[in-house]
Amino acid sequence: NGKIYRQSTIKLPPDLICGTAGAGDAFSAGLLFGFLTAMDLQASLNLAVCAGAMSLQDARTSAAMRPRKECLNLVRQYGYLND
Numbered sequence: 001n002g003k004i005y006r007q008s009t010i011k012l013p014p015d016l017i018c019g020t021a022g023a024g025d026a027f028s029a030g031l032l033f034g035f036l037t038a039m040d041l042q043a044s045l046n047l048a049v050c051a052g053a054m055s056l057q058d059a060r061t062s063a064a065m066r067p068r069k070e071c072l073n074l075v076r077q078y079g080y081l082n083d
Helices: 023-036 041-055 068-078
Strands: none
Touching (some): 041 068
16 A cells, blocks of 8 residues: 555563564564454554564573563553654
8 A cells, every 4th residue: 555664662671681582483473463363554563573572581482472462561561662
């Protein structure tokens, strides 16, 4: 449709970041989940950055992952990086 969508990342405190392995995959999974469940693109991007941020909290690839609502709660806890 010609629109450009942007989504800032979560302002996760540095002491919570344990590793980056799996963060890109978590982002992709969040984006795909949004598409497959008919979420609009902006909501899908938001879920994607939340899933990626959740993934950063453990050095292993998927150990930090939690249910969608917990991932989305990261925005309320820490806000966006560019706020």
